[in-house]
Amino acid sequence: MEHAADPTHPRYNSLLKRKMIEDAAKIGMLADSALIAHGRGEAFDYLIGERTIESAMDATKEAAARLCAAERPVISLNGNVMALAAKPLLRCAAVIGADVEVNIFYRTPERMKVLMEYLKDAHVEIADQTPPEFDAEVWQKMVVEVRLLGNSPDGRIPGLEGPRANCHSDGILASDVILVPLEDGDRCEALVEMGKDVIVVDLNPLSRSAKMAKVTVVDELCRFAENLYVSCLNPAAPNDNWDNPKILQTALEEIIAGAVESA
Amino acid sequence: MEHAADPTHPRYNSLLKRKMIEDAAKIGMLADSALIAHGRGEAFDYLIGERTIESAMDATKEAAARLCAAERPVISLNGNVMALAAKPLLRCAAVIGADVEVNIFYRTPERMKVLMEYLKDAHVEIADQTPPEFDAEVWQKMVVEVRLLGNSPDGRIPGLEGPRANCHSDGILASDVILVPLEDGDRCEALVEMGKDVIVVDLNPLSRSAKMAKVTVVDELCRFAENLYVSCLNPAAPNDNWDNPKILQTALEEIIAGAVESA
Numbered sequence: 001m002e003h004a005a006d007p008t009h010p011r012y013n014s015l016l017k018r019k020m021i022e023d024a025a026k027i028g029m030l031a032d033s034a035l036i037a038h039g040r041g042e043a044f045d046y047l048i049g050e051r052t053i054e055s056a057m058d059a060t061k062e063a064a065a066r067l068c069a070a071e072r073p074v075i076s077l078n079g080n081v082m083a084l085a086a087k088p089l090l091r092c093a094a095v096i097g098a099d100v101e102v103n104i105f106y107r108t109p110e111r112m113k114v115l116m117e118y119l120k121d122a123h124v125e126i127a128d129q130t131p132p133e134f135d136a137e138v139w140q141k142m143v144v145e146v147r148l149l150g151n152s153p154d155g156r157i158p159g160l161e162g163p164r165a166n167c168h169s170d171g172i173l174a175s176d177v178i179l180v181p182l183e184d185g186d187r188c189e190a191l192v193e194m195g196k197d198v199i200v201v202d203l204n205p206l207s208r209s210a211k212m213a214k215v216t217v218v219d220e221l222c223r224f225a226e227n228l229y230v231s232c233l234n235p236a237a238p239n240d241n242w243d244n245p246k247i248l249q250t251a252l253e254e255i256i257a258g259a260v261e262s263a
Numbered sequence: 264m265e266h267a268a269d270p271t272h273p274r275y276n277s278l279l280k281r282k283m284i285e286d287a288a289k290i291g292m293l294a295d296s297a298l299i300a301h302g303r304g305e306a307f308d309y310l311i312g313e314r315t316i317e318s319a320m321d322a323t324k325e326a327a328a329r330l331c332a333a334e335r336p337v338i339s340l341n342g343n344v345m346a347l348a349a350k351p352l353l354r355c356a357a358v359i360g361a362d363v364e365v366n367i368f369y370r371t372p373e374r375m376k377v378l379m380e381y382l383k384d385a386h387v388e389i390a391d392q393t394p395p396e397f398d399a400e401v402w403q404k405m406v407v408e409v410r411l412l413g414n415s416p417d418g419r420i421p422g423l424e425g426p427r428a429n430c431h432s433d434g435i436l437a438s439d440v441i442l443v444p445l446e447d448g449d450r451c452e453a454l455v456e457m458g459k460d461v462i463v464v465d466l467n468p469l470s471r472s473a474k475m476a477k478v479t480v481v482d483e484l485c486r487f488a489e490n491l492y493v494s495c496l497n498p499a500a501p502n503d504n505w506d507n508p509k510i511l512q513t514a515l516e517e518i519i520a521g522a523v524e525s526a
Contacts, residue, residue, distance in 0.1 A: 018296065018299055021299065022295045022296065022299075025295055026295075032285045032288055032289075032298060033281065033285065035295060035298035035299050035302065036281055036284065036285075036298050036299070036301050036302035036305065037302055038299050038302060039298065039299035039300055039301060039302020039303040039304070039305070039306070040302040040303065040305050040306040040309075041302070041306075042299065042302070042303050042306075043302070043303040043304075043305075043306035043307055043467070044306055046303075046467075046469075047310075204306070204309075206309075256519050
């Protein structure tokens with residue numbers, strides 16, 4: 001990670017995110033497989049040119065439209081999502097009026113404790129960082145209203161086994177629109193089968209999660225979170241004729257075109 | 264990793280290798296970044312269809328030809344390489360008549376100790392596992408003759424800084440043909456600049472290592488090691504007109520074709 005401090009390095013952003021993941025691993029926020037998953041993401045982002053492609057921006061705007069129009073929007077946070085984008089996503093939750101819920105694959109009391117504490121700290125910080133679009137008092141109120149769920153799950157996602165099914169009955173279980181960035185295929189499938197409007201962020205357009213979601217954003221999480229925030233300030237109405245397979249096809253074509261260009 | 268024990272799982276081999284990497288991390292063989300690097304490899308192997316493409320097999324045969332014709336062949340082993348393929352590569356070293364040298368990026372006494380012990384154990388095991396092609400006594404002698412270097416480096420690779428430059432003067436430094444699987448770009452470049460015939464194994468045909476090597480095998484390490492062993496039993500003569508850029512181009516085309524097919 002010797003390059004991470006040098007913003008002129010051509011892969012500065014990628015190295016910075018790698019450092020965030022490594023630091024999160026050191027304080028016990030992540031399972032080992034989380035580091036491997038991050039590496040897969042790096043490879044796909046590399047192929048996509050480490051930029052937000054047009055179809056991903058369209059999908060982000062649709063995500064904003066659905067989250068802002070939802071009755072019970074929830075943003076689901078796992079270890080990698082927390083490590084990379086806890087604060088930007090809390091900012092989005094404040095604008096949307098959503099709750100956030102920590103929901104991890106390898107659920108242990110130790111990891112949950114570290115994650116919930118990290119989330120609380122981020123929540124306090126975000127409340128003090130008023131964006132230019134808002135008055136400080138209004139912003140603080142918006143941030144405080146975001147509930148931080150995950151600590152005392154009293155419900156279960158049907159179709160999943162073990163502790164990974166645990167969730168809040170007034171959080172994920174009650175949600176109508178749910179944003180699940182970097183989610184595994186089984187969990188995504190279970191949420192879709194519950195009839196929820198599932199929005200996924202996944203750099204691999206061929207993954208099970210990407211294919212099963214109602215809206216798939218093929219973009220890197222930090223870029224997505226920044227774009228989502230902006231889109232949520234002025235959301236469009238949800239598009240009832242959203243063609244998600246088309247979005248995946250376009251993303252794949254852009255990845256391929258990028259690879260051909262580099263050759 | 265709940266699927267790793269089930270050989271009927273469609274991604275069994277991939278999950279098994281992920282488990283090997285996670286286990287190696289647990290016993291201190293790897294830096295955190297090694298897990299991330301493994302994930303990148305997983306993504307590229309996924310795109311390539313988790314199979315040995317024809318151009319990779321050609322490159323493997325050329326690697327065998329050069330290693331077997333070398334005066335001082337050396338196989339360089341880092342943490343990930345050890346975790347995934349220490350034994351298959353020791354078997355190759357025995358057939359080639361090569362030495363192996365542990366050469367890691369984040370060199371600490373603790374990691375070196377774990378790696379050298381792991382390597383010694385693998386060496387003893389391999390000596391007792393005579394392949395069908397050999398007589399047990401002949402095989403044992405071949406294996407015993409493979410020197411396990413890395414513990415007492417007395418030389419440095421020019422052009423590299425810090426402990427990562429350390430190497431054996433009668434090992435990597437004296438080698439004419441060197442196999443460096445999963446190697447970072449800086450080290451690969453330094454070895455090429457020393458005038459060595461550098462053979463790289465890298466699933467990303469666009470990586471700096473892949474581009475700089477004299478022979479690049481775009482294949483997963485375990486599949487490569489098995490193919491290399493077979494090729495070394497009957498090596499061809501080295502090809503003086505080897506067109507490595509062509510190999511990289513072909514590999515990229517096969518990755519793209521695979522992605523298009525999955526779309």
